[in-house]
């Protein structure tokens with residue numbers, strides 16, 4: 585069986601995309617479909633490579649019964665563009681960086697790249713498609729719920 589591979593991407597890979605990775609894994613596990621997916625996350629920036637998620641991301645996930653503490657931040661790699669079916673950005677700036685890399689790589693097989701919140705049933709406009717940095721806007725609980733409801737909606741497709 586061919587697995588569907590999904591890579592979540594943010595800037596640092598310590599706040600938002602580790603949550604998306606953990607929440608998505610939890611959602612598909614609850615559906616009994618975990619073995620159908622390869623799920624990872626990465627960052628467009630290099631500052632936090634090798635580090636665990638931000639303590640507040642670990643804490644909010646734990647409050648919802650999800651353990652993301654063993655994740656380690658990594659940089660978005662060229663191979664990711666060949667190995668993943670979906671590259672899902674947390675915000676528009678991440679998506680711009682992803683698309684720039686995609687164009688420069690000119691791969692034969694391109695992943696589908698989009699902003700997660702395009703699927704947010706509570707987005708306020710077509711421009712309202714970014715998951716904010718929870719440290720500055722939205723808070724970790726708000727960002728958790730935003731990611732969760734967007735992923736639930738995407739999984740319905």
Ligand code: 4NP
Pocket residue numbers: 594595596597598599600601629631717718
């Ligand atoms: P993230 O948040 O992209 O959701 O992981 C950030 C974490 C760290 C930095 C930027 C964003 N940083 O500049 O170090």
